[in-house]
Amino acid sequence: MAFVNLRIAARSLIQHRRRSLFLATALAAVTALLVLLQGLSAGIRETMLHTATTLTSGHVNVGGFFKVAAGQSAPIVSGAEKVMEAVKRAVPEMDFAVQRGRGWAKVISDTGSMQAGIGGIDIKNEPEFKKVLSIVSGNIDDLAQPNTILVFEEQLKKLEVKVGDAITISAQTPRGTANTIDTRVVAIAKDVGLLSKWNVYISAETLHTLYQVRSDTTGAIQVHLKDRDLKKLGTIAARLRNKLEADGFRVMDPDPRAFWMKFETVNREDWTGQKLDVTTWEDELSFMTWTLQLLDGLSAVLMLILIAIVVTGIMNTMWIAIRERTREIGALRAIGMQRGGVMRMFLAESVLLGLTAGIGGALLGAAIAAGVNAARIEVPLSVQLFLMSDHLHLAVHPPLLVGAVILITAVTGLAALYPSFRAARLSPVRAMSHFG
């Protein structure tokens, strides 16, 4: 029965190919647009995740603040090894974890200077970092030596240095005095999105000397998870928080902000000593994710308007089709087709149209996305802030395509529901004798 319905539906669609084609074009265009917008949003998200987890964060982080006095805090985790052991016990899903020092300082070369986030990195224990960065010149392994620095291509505009040149780093130590160290550029890396504009890396040891802190401290323990566990980020972070507390560490209340935005709050709280702070990569990038929300909001409004227009078009077509085919409906009813059958017939027609157009549109969208990605289109600076990257990247994956097709098919089906219902209610006698 279903098969017969589908055959009739396909036949009717082909018979009225002109109007079917127009409707299908509109539906396909909307699907393609939906795919592209969602691809853009997912692309930005992917870039963010990639950049963040390469440069400044793990999937889950155990950072924290050490307060010498109630009013003064430093982004330090003391007794890092002990914390690391506890983290390993609490997160069996862990792929690997690294320790990174955190700092903020003025970076000065012979010809220029800039403020930058300073990452203290133990390159021997960070194989992933080496894999993800592509080095333009120099050798990243040299970062194991003391007083060495890695900079990004973007920063060369200001610093104008090459491998082997000297860079001075000047920072305020927790005591409030300025301390400087001289470093040598050992590697220059290709940019990794926007964050690489203001991050440089020195060896963890050098960071300890710069800030005059003990070598068993670190900035944060960055825990990387396997991809399949990324969806459980929230539960893992919550569990880690509880387990650390159970192990006797003092843990801060969850606060979804980047660590450098928390100083003000932490400084005003009335405690001294160490507290740990568990965050996810999304928390550390919270100052950026509003662009995603904005984009998703705008896309939703646009899609809503477009779907409303398309629904109007479908209903219009259906009404006319039903009027034209009133006699056909009468005949079918007369030879024994039930009301449900009529309704299913019209619905099937519409769903079939939506499905075909949806698949076509989704494929078109995927093709455009592939083209855009391959072309590596450079975007102006103002857009870069929104994209987190200097070129356009659309992440179009199969689940997204399937979702778009299902949505469009469902919309066409729903739009056809009421006209089909009305068609089914026509009485056979009246329908047979209908003129026009």
Place this chain on the structure above:
Amino acid sequence: MKFATLGVIAQIAFRNLFASRLKTLIVGGIIFFGALLVVVGTSLVDSIDAAMSRSIIGSVAGHIQVYSSKSKDVLEVMGGFALDGPDIAELDDFAKVRQTLLSVPNVASVVPMGIGGAVITSGNTIDIALEKLRDQVRGKANHDAQKGHVRQMVSVLGRDMDTAKVVRDEATLATTEDAEAVARAGTDAFWAEFDKDPLAGLEFLENRVAPQATDADMLFLRYVGTDPGVFSKTFDRQRIIDGTTIPEGKRGFLFSKYVYEEQLKLKTARRLDRIDDAIRNRGKTIAGDDELQRFVKENSNQVREILLQLDTPGTELFRRKLQEELGSTEADVGKLLAAFFKTDDRTFARRHRFFYDELAPNLDLYRIRVGDTLTIKAFTKSGYVQSVKLRVYGTFAFQGLERSQLAGALNLMDIVSFRELYGFMTAEREQEMLALKAAVQARDVSRDRAEEDLFGKKEEDIRTVEVAVASEPMARPRREQTVDRAYDPQELVRGPILNAAVIVKDPRGLAQTMSDIEAAGVRAGLPLKALSWQQSSGLIGQFVTMMRAVLTIAVLIIFVVALVIINNALVMATLERVQEIGTLRAVGAQRRFILAMLIIEALVVGIIFGALGAGVGAVVVATIGKIGIPASNDIFFFFFSGPRLYPTLSTVNVLVALAIVFVVSGVSSFYPGYLAMRVTPRQAMQTED
């Protein structure tokens, strides 16, 4: 085609509109909403554009910003998203720059500028307490209570230094001398000595003990160095809120009121203000808003700041007042305050009033008061730390932008002090250097032995540059004169600047004026680059451009899809009328007649519903224009150039909407028209029924 024919066509077209009502309604509906969207959308964007340009031009950017074309970065006066200022090359002689700029006919006035940022330490608690003690000692007042306060702080400091050992590298840990100094200040012997010679005791506390206290709050400030007089004349929305402006020829600092409230006000009071504002002006409730709940919680948790301000009588006073207000017998003031700040919607208004009426008069609400001296430490361009002491003369805000973070982020100082912080050689510094050189009888240093001669024997790579500490003994005796030092007005005009704001007479000729300025620069041998306010305000200025682009793309996509749908509806309507068209052809109507009939029909629908949509849109805009869109947070204050945006409608918005609708309905009738043209009289007759 004759006029009479046109009349007939129009008549037929109108009749058809009513004949096929469904088609008319569907096509019309889509066009109606399209026109509505275009009118409302474009007038909103236009209004925001106009409001933002007022904000940006009126607060600091001016119409045009001029800076050196040799700079590595593009100038951004509003501060881009890079936390560092842009790298700008200096223009050596402002007098010459000004003269060159004023030679361009459209230039009305020129304001010298330099924008930078620095960390300030807002007086640590011991410093403040010591200052109070010194005043009392000087005034021969009874200072026992204050002495107790200081002694209490010294013991806290001793404990802090022990805590520090957990993270601090042993090698660089405060030397034993420092620890001994703190320990000594805690002994009874020291305080017995103090009573005999309070001034010597104070000297010891200020120089040896206070620097060990690390709880000074570090604030990052962005400031613009300028000629304060010219600045306030040019940016006439600037208003002095507290204190006075910086007197001519004097060095000084003006806080932006926004920074002053946000960063320097007692956080507890600031949070009370914000809760109060949210409840009264935005209709929020504490129970229904996460942020307000957080404020209440933070106020209740963070009473330390208030406790530190209280000396013994103050503590007693607070205990009494709070016990009375809360009807509690609790003796611990910290717990009393915590309970006091744990407010809900019912108690908030009363507590808020009680705080300001009863408690606040006994507290310092701002950590830096007007009239205080501010020490600003900045990294100069070459990386060493430069510090300058300035008197705070007052606070200012831009009218209508009081609550805008973006307009309120920049504080103000005289440009002579700015040059010093930036690392330019000022006339005064030069003198000082010469005097110093003469005093130490500087010897010539041979090049190959330079390092050893200057720094002693080669040390490890770590050099602690304690500029502030090193200069302290020297700066201290002449502190008073440093703060009030004046400068020669000539120095202001002649010295170097980073950029200059230009206000033009006629803003319409902006592009022309910009190229005139650059040309004048070439003639005068100055490397001048001109930026419009959109460009110099960086991302913020481009925000409108981006919004416009997003709107345009959205409208484009919407109308393309609408075009297909309308086209489809018209095709179907045409096909239903094959007989009618065939009949018309049979009675002698030409193909062109049929085509014209269909196009006019579509246009009539388009214009009637388009006009309706535009009309409703205009009413919507006018209504919003009366009520205004409230700025829901501080960012919108800047975009709206005030607390509310009052969008206005211009004829252009309506015309654009009508033009789009006209084109869309015209274009969508081509294909159905073409189909109709092919209908022959025979087809009409052949059709069954």
